[in-house]
Amino acid sequence: MPLKVLIIGAGICGPALATLLRRSDPENSITVVERYPGIRHNGLQIDLRAWGVPIMKRLGLINAVKEKCVHESGITFVDSKGKQHGLFGVAGTETGQQSFTSDFEILRGDLSQILYEASLQDSDGRLDTQKKQESTPEGEYGPGVSYLFGTTVTRLDQDEKGVDVTFSDGRTRRYDVVVGADGQWSRTRRMMFGEEAGIDMFKRLNVYVAYFTIPKEPGDDDLARFFHxxxxxxxxxxxxxxxxxxVYLMVRTDSEEVRRGIERQSVEEQKETFDKIFRGSGWQMDRFLKGMAESTDFYADSIGQIKAPHVVKGRIALMGDAGYCAAPVSGMGTTVSLMGAWTLAGELARHRGDVPTALEAYDVKIRPYVDAAQKLMPGVPGIMTLESSWAISLLHLIVSILSFFKIDKILMRLAPEEKGGIPLPEYPELKGVYPA
Ligand SMILES: Cc1cc2nc3c(=O)[nH]c(=O)nc-3n(C[C@H](O)[C@H](O)[C@H](O)COP(=O)(O)OP(=O)(O)OC[C@H]3O[C@@H](n4cnc5c(N)ncnc54)[C@H](O)[C@@H]3O)c2cc1C
Structure with missing residues (x-):
């Protein structure tokens, strides 16, 4: 029996799951509902590491990723005069095993677009016609993938056989499975566990990050720079x-005022808060703050991890940041969200016709990957957000020594390719994917 699936959120793992489910059974009917009027292209570089690399290979999308990759030569640390301390290059392994700079650095909007387009391709690789993408009441239950942009879900009522969904435009539909892929503030999570409990699952690291782009100037080369x-x-x-x-601005603080000025605030309010914190902080800050004020792609959020004891309730599941946000400072958020799509699609294919069992298996199987992804490197995020000038000088000395003796390369070779040493699970039942 083909499945009727609703995916809430067209970020990274939402379109990835839609692609896998469609390929697994072309008769599956998949609706993706996104509250924005289209795919959101904001966000800066995100990494594919560990299991993220083989998953994109299995999807046949690794070349599309490579074509869009941002090519960086490495990262260096600079002081307020722009003087460099240490230099760490890319690994160049093209596997999950990578150095500070991933071999697969891609802009978030590009990855989202690649996955969105893949979800709209039929088994011969043809793009669906626009008519099919536009969801009509009949079309939503037809085979394939349809996107409902500018829409959210206001209510979920489930029984043993399905989930009744009420959309923000007042329509109601019944689905076999509902998957919340709606990011770290997930409304699906809050609907599943209650408003307060859903919010409390977000464990703050008391770090706030702003992401935006500014015009390039002479001196902006292919080396990433980090300034404490x-x-x-x-x-x-x-x-x-x-x-x-x-440009990435990052601040670690337990100030309530800062939290209130950033978390779920308007862009104007967030820009004002970052301006206050960073004004006069040295290096090229005047240029960055002017660029921030003029930027149209600004995005900012509070950094934290979602600690949900379970990501499944009956026929509703959470995936990606919604269920197990690893925090951007882990470098694993995108990868573990793709792992969620892979595992959920795999379990639904394995337990065909028995959605609750498939979801229970997903809830158990995803956990070790989540635990591994959420394990932050020692000292993170403190080491990125040092307080005193002596600590910064000490760090500059350490990175210079590490870089001179190429100790980063030795450490990388010793690390397992798969984070936590856990391999990608195999799902022979999953159709339309490429062999390992
Ligand atoms: C705009 C944006 C910019 C980002 N920039 C960065 C970055 O620069 N660096 C970084 O490391 N991480 C960034 N992230 C987070 C990163 O995308 C995720 O950590 C990771 O890729 C996992 O993706 P996801 O699909 O689980 O969630 P997300 O990528 O967050 O996608 C969630 C999607 O759900 C949609 N959504 C939210 N609420 C609802 C609702 N109620 N109904 C319908 N749809 C809803 C959102 O609009 C979004 O499209 C960004 C996220 C967003 C949304």
């Missing part, structure tokens, strides 16, 4: 081979 500005502030720039420069 002290007082818990870190600034990174990345240009790679692009005609613009990406």
């Amino acid at each position: 500005a002290g007082k818990g502030r870190g600034i990174a720039t990345r240009t790679g081979d692009r005609p613009y420069t990406q």
